[in-house]
Amino acid sequence: MKITEEEVRYVAGLANLRLTEEEIQRFCADLGEILAYMEKLNELGTGEVEPMAQVLHDAEETATLRADEARPGMGSEAAVANAPAAGAGFFKVPKVIER
Amino acid sequence: MDVASLNIARIREGLASRRFSAVELASEALRFAEAENPKTNAYLHFCPERAMAAARRVDEKLARGEDPGLLAGVPVAVKDVISTQGVRTTCGSRLLASYIPPYDATAVVRLQQAGGVILGKTNCDEFAMGSSNENSAFGPVRNPVALDRVPGGSSGGSAAVVAQGTAVVALGSDTGGSIRQPASFCGVVGVTPTYGRVSRYGLVAFASSLDHIGPFARTVREAALLLQAIAGRDEMDSTSAFAPLPDYLAAVAGSPVKGTKVGLPREYFKDLASETGDLIAKGVEVLKGLGCEIRDISLPHTDYAIACYYIICTAEASSNLARYDGVRYTMRSGSSETLSDMYRNTRGEGFGAECKRRIMLGTYVLSSGYYDAYYLKAQKVRTLVARDFSEAFRQVDAIVTPVSPFPAFKLGEKLDDPLEMYLSDIYTITGDLAGIPCLSVPCGRTAAGLPVGMQILTRHFDEAGMFRLADAFERAGGSAD
Numbered sequence: 001m002k003i004t005e006e007e008v009r010y011v012a013g014l015a016n017l018r019l020t021e022e023e024i025q026r027f028c029a030d031l032g033e034i035l036a037y038m039e040k041l042n043e044l045g046t047g048e049v050e051p052m053a054q055v056l057h058d059a060e061e062t063a064t065l066r067a068d069e070a071r072p073g074m075g076s077e078a079a080v081a082n083a084p085a086a087g088a089g090f091f092k093v094p095k096v097i098e099r
Numbered sequence: 100m101d102v103a104s105l106n107i108a109r110i111r112e113g114l115a116s117r118r119f120s121a122v123e124l125a126s127e128a129l130r131f132a133e134a135e136n137p138k139t140n141a142y143l144h145f146c147p148e149r150a151m152a153a154a155r156r157v158d159e160k161l162a163r164g165e166d167p168g169l170l171a172g173v174p175v176a177v178k179d180v181i182s183t184q185g186v187r188t189t190c191g192s193r194l195l196a197s198y199i200p201p202y203d204a205t206a207v208v209r210l211q212q213a214g215g216v217i218l219g220k221t222n223c224d225e226f227a228m229g230s231s232n233e234n235s236a237f238g239p240v241r242n243p244v245a246l247d248r249v250p251g252g253s254s255g256g257s258a259a260v261v262a263q264g265t266a267v268v269a270l271g272s273d274t275g276g277s278i279r280q281p282a283s284f285c286g287v288v289g290v291t292p293t294y295g296r297v298s299r300y301g302l303v304a305f306a307s308s309l310d311h312i313g314p315f316a317r318t319v320r321e322a323a324l325l326l327q328a329i330a331g332r333d334e335m336d337s338t339s340a341f342a343p344l345p346d347y348l349a350a351v352a353g354s355p356v357k358g359t360k361v362g363l364p365r366e367y368f369k370d371l372a373s374e375t376g377d378l379i380a381k382g383v384e385v386l387k388g389l390g391c392e393i394r395d396i397s398l399p400h401t402d403y404a405i406a407c408y409y410i411i412c413t414a415e416a417s418s419n420l421a422r423y424d425g426v427r428y429t430m431r432s433g434s435s436e437t438l439s440d441m442y443r444n445t446r447g448e449g450f451g452a453e454c455k456r457r458i459m460l461g462t463y464v465l466s467s468g469y470y471d472a473y474y475l476k477a478q479k480v481r482t483l484v485a486r487d488f489s490e491a492f493r494q495v496d497a498i499v500t501p502v503s504p505f506p507a508f509k510l511g512e513k514l515d516d517p518l519e520m521y522l523s524d525i526y527t528i529t530g531d532l533a534g535i536p537c538l539s540v541p542c543g544r545t546a547a548g549l550p551v552g553m554q555i556l557t558r559h560f561d562e563a564g565m566f567r568l569a570d571a572f573e574r575a576g577g578s579a580d
Contacts, residue, residue: 011462014466015462016424016446044403051481055309084430091426095437
């Protein structure tokens with residue numbers, strides 16, 4: 001399977017990843033090889049098979065939601081404590097739009 | 100005090116007879132672990148303050164005559180993808196090099212409630228992606244059994260500290276074999292419980308439909324004890340199971356395994372390297388000697404499991420890792436004018452090569468026009484892989500296989516071929532895809548002295564049956580070198 005430079009650039013854009021030229025070349029080769037291997041799945045007919053949307057979907061013991069009750073959170077001070085830039089309990093980011 | 104030779108039973112006895120206090124044990128265990136660590140790079144950092152505080156609480160309980168817990172005073176290591184409040188949790192990534200979680204993972208809370216003393220955090224492949232521990236931003240871990248070899252991955256540090264004696268037990272995480280494979284490579288016991296058996300609250304997410312937390316120990320009994328302490332429903336994780344928690348210690352009390360039906364899936368033995376194959380065959384003879392009925396079985400979709408797994412896990416990873424964008428988690432690229440540049444630069448500078456490769460693959464298979472061909476197809480194949488196991492468990496009580504096609508390989512040996520590295524996960528990813536419990540128990544060593552692990556898999560929520568068989572195997576000298 002051939003993956004082009006354009007495809008790698010497009011996917012990197014979707015993934016918000018800045019790649020170097022060297023990485024782009026490397027990923028053309030790697031993705032091509034790995035995706036070619038994945039074509040193997042096409043040997044299997046899966047028309048009638050249900051996709052596994054949930055692990056242990058037939059086990060009653062799993063999968064519930066708790067009651068929807070308000071609870072105290074950790075507070076904004078703790079929540080922003082690891083942020084590279086924060087102020088007044090908010091995350092600071094570079095400008096989003098041009099004025 | 101010879102801390103490397105301590106086990107849970109000796110610690111319990113030593114504390115009860117006042118031969119040493121939990122504080123004395125913790126400070127000696129920390130001293131020993133810090134002194135030994137440069138050999139393997141298995142610990143990324145230690146948390147002496149937290150360890151000493153935990154030890155003091157154990158001593159106080161003992162002084163008041165209270166039950167100090169199942170793991171009282173036991174030195175524990177925790178893989179650095181599991182959140183520890185106030186203690187750095189880096190996930191082996193530059194991106195999180197200085198991240199300090201504001202809360203504890205549920206498994207960590209329970210460890211501590213049981214009296215466990217966390218000494219430090221262990222090295223791993225970046226965001227648990229890898230099979231050799233060479234993808235850590237903080238350098239690889241060396242296998243304590245053979246220092247020029249990898250410890251396996253991604254929980255290489257947790258396997259290594261238990262093998263090295265710098266912790267008695269450890270927590271790891273397993274998405275495609277990341278507990279069992281390093282356990283096999285380092286000659287210790289590693290357990291992946293049923294999906295949902297142990298809460299993942301506070302486990303940094305890699306592939307949520309496949310992620311598990313599980314124990315490492317030097318004996319099956321100690322692994323069972325650690326699982327007992329951390330398992331069970333947790334309302335902080337909606338995928339954690341309500342299934343009642345059995346007494347795992349009863350399962351490792353030496354009850355007979357005569358008549359247990361053990362299946363050997365022929366697909367797992369056909370391409371096996373001879374030395375590993377011979378050792379597993381000897382292991383199977385031990386089981387036969389214990390009275391197990393050995394049966395030939397088939398898991399016909401095994402050959403499709405790797406393709407299936409690497410589509411699902413990369414798709415989920417690309418989504419889970421989207422959060423590391425320079426806004427919330429410590430690292431931000433310094434050279435960005437706009438928000439979108441900041442995202443791209445931060446992620447480009449922060450992630451290592453394997454994380455980028457998986458983010459790219461996952462984004463590709465989820466991208467418009469490819470979703471049905473890859474992701475949906477893989478989810479269907481996952482159903483088939485899981486169904487193989489349900490069918491097999493109608494005929495047998497347990498399935499026995501190798502853990503890895505080969506023993507620990509040399510550092511750097513497989514680093515340049517990502518597909519080859521993925522293919523080596525063949526025997527472990529199927530258990531994760533099906534969500535069933537599985538473990539690796541030592542099954543002898545190769546002529547070069549490298550450990551080989553035998554995998555035991557059982558039905559959903561039947562960790563007790565798995566432990567019973569593994570414990571009987573161990574008692575019968577199955578792991579004799």
